[in-house]
Amino acid sequence: MLTTQLLYGLAACFIVALGLRTALLHASLLHRVIAINVMGAGVFMLLIAVAYRGPGQQPDPLPHALVLTGIVVAVSATALALALARRLAAEHDDD
Amino acid sequence: MTDAIIWVVALPLAGALAALLLPRLATAVAVGTAVATSVSAAALLRGVATQGVLHYELGGWSAGLGIALRADGLSAMLLMMTALVVLAASIYTSAYITAPAERARFWPLWLLLWTALNALLLSGDLFNLYVTLELLGLSAVALAAFGGKRAAVAAALRYLLVGLLGSMMFLAGVSLIYAGYGTLDMAQLAHMVTAGPTAWTALALMTAGLLLKTALFPLHFWLPPAHASAPAPVSAVLSALVVKAAFYLVLRLWLHVFADVVTPAAANLLGALGAAAVLWGSWQALQAERLKLLAAYSTVAQLGYLFMFFPLLQALPSVTARDVAAGGLVMLALTHGFAKAGLFLAIGIIQQRSGHDSIQQLDGTAQRLPATTFSIALAGVALIGLPPSGAFLGKWQLLAGAVATGQWVWVVVTAIGSLLAMAYIFRVIGHAFGHQSYPNLPVTVAREEWPALLLAAVAVLGLGLAGAPVWQLLEIRV
């Protein structure tokens, strides 16, 4: 395995752990949403590190496509989560 | 017919888009799509029964480069159950939700949920499964929050966050698999996967993510509020189908893709969690004050039974015995799907007529809504597992397998669970048959009562008496 892949792969695991910890612990919704996005970024880094083949060679395009899909899915979910939170806050004010 | 494999996914999606673009005709479009999709599902089932496993390579690209769809006995049966439940619930909803603006917003989301379910059941590619899981999760959350009541929105938000966490873990597992084996196609992986750190970790991650989505104890905390606060048809589909889809994936991964990797210890862990789910869920259902909460906890418990099959499937010595047990598992899953959907629809009728679903105040329900009460009773029979329901056959296999492998603990848990189920069902029936001196006779809407009744009847009579094909179909496997 290339050193670069190793480096980014290990960093990716660390990022996943960071996101996971905050997602499980934090009370604020916003932080949890950000944490889940950070977790996602970690998994994406894992995929892209796996796809990398070295400075001279073309990388494997399949994980790139997967990550692109993942980014769009993540933003959709974030948007829905924030809209739900907004509705919840509005209800709270009406009570 | 292999064509049906495409129609079963394309029709609900097309219907969703059509319902979106034609809001005034949304209900008609939706019910029409439901009928058409059910016909396709039946065609698919017949195709699998006559031709064996159906493969379809999307875009014409070979599996691995492209995405393959596969239908075997298990997925075809679950697809058929999905179609019948959604069809019944759609007819129910056509009378349950009446405001035009609400209908225009509801149907596209409903049909997108169905698209996700069908796509998930047929997918043969791990990353495609991730996308279908996300589609399923988002549409389920949007529907659970439909109506905008505070309790529903809060529960839906928690459901969404938990679901996202689960999806991320699933994706991490999928990434590991690609890193280790270079393909995402499940059929190829079934041949390639060998025991080792990659496979163990990937399976653990994917299973953890799916357990969150299938609400196995102790990761079940999000389910009761979400299913209890959602609109009745949504609760029906969530409990009967959505959590079942995640369970189906656990089954698929453990029995087919990672079959060589699974260890007895891991299977026992799943079984133990299942047992805890049965006991905890049944106990909470007994104490529930609201019908919908009772039904939601019952779902937690019933899913536990499904997981108790795993240690049996690991331990049973012969392939024949395993196949018979697996048939019991599927029978239990199918019966629960129909019964729970019928139960939630019936509860919805009561809630609409009385304005509440409190169990203590059910007096007179049997007098006012006899058909609905009968539906609840039938569904209850299936949930307890009394003959002739399909659940009886399923639990029988569970007990037989447990006795055969000497794992008596599952027998004990099943017995206690069934007793508790009897208790909480009879509690509801008892209150419903309470006598009210001057019951006001409500207007009953046939479109609401018939679906609930038919679903419950299928669970009790259809699957129980005509259940042999389940075992035959299961033999057609990927």
Added chain:
Amino acid sequence: MNSTSLLVFDVLLLVSILSLAWASLATRDARNSVILFMAFGLVLAVAWSRLMAPDVALAEAAIGSGLSGALLLAAVYRSRGQQPAAQQQSTGEHNTSAATVAARWAVTLLSAAVAGVLAWALLHASGSAPHDTLPLAIAANLDASGVSNPVTAVLLNFRAYDTLLELAVLLTAVLGIFALGPAAAGYRPAGPVFAGLTRWLVPLLILAAGYLLWAGAHAPGGAFQAGATLAAAGVVLRLAGRQHIGLPAGGTLRVLIAAGAGVFLTVGLVLFMTGRPFLGYPTAWAGTLILLIESAAMLAIAATLVLAFVGGRPQAAGTPAHTAGAKPVPGNPGKE
């Protein structure tokens, strides 16, 4: 660039990424957290470029950092309008009771364990030679796919079904947002500096979007990046307090958001019903069909992302642009 300096660059890059992630999650102030998250996304985009994933870098910068950041920031400001600033500090890590501290340590250990196991599995997975079956198959079939950018080929041809479902995911999210309620009133009209900026920024963004769409066939780019850039134009217009943010009303809007999945599904079904595999483009037509699908997808993605930012069912034309005193105005330059 020799390998040592590249290694140093990598280490520095990863250190900044990890620090930004940590800082974003550790800081209690909501707004700082979001801004650090946006910075995290941008540095991540640099990392993707470094790892030779320019398509992903574009998408990360535009969607992962830009649009997600805009969504989060709008949420922060919206809740600021509803709560006094003092309550903005999250109560995340204040509690020091023994049980909570124990729970915190347990979760930290769990996360560390997950990271460790993941790293162990990754090391084991990559111990063998890299699996090249699929990359080679992609390269071999690239000519038949109709485009020369391999990522676009995977997204729009080999694994087009994934992209179809992904467009359905976007649609579901926006329909869910619609079902939750009408959009908030917009922002106040912008001051002269921002309005002037808008006047030339928006056309540039539209041009860039068109270029990205066209370039996606042979260079980094594509429907998603183009759609996000177009959405950025819409977000800028909304922030500038404009009433018309480029979205049509009523039925036309529904057509727009349905267009992505709709065109994709129609192409697939037409091919299916004429005897070809579902989404199996004939080689001669592949490039054209992909461009057609990508154009529709770009418009749908842009509309969906702008609507996600707007946060609800769009107001009918003619309703007032804002309600007095309802919300703060992040659009005003020079403040904060």
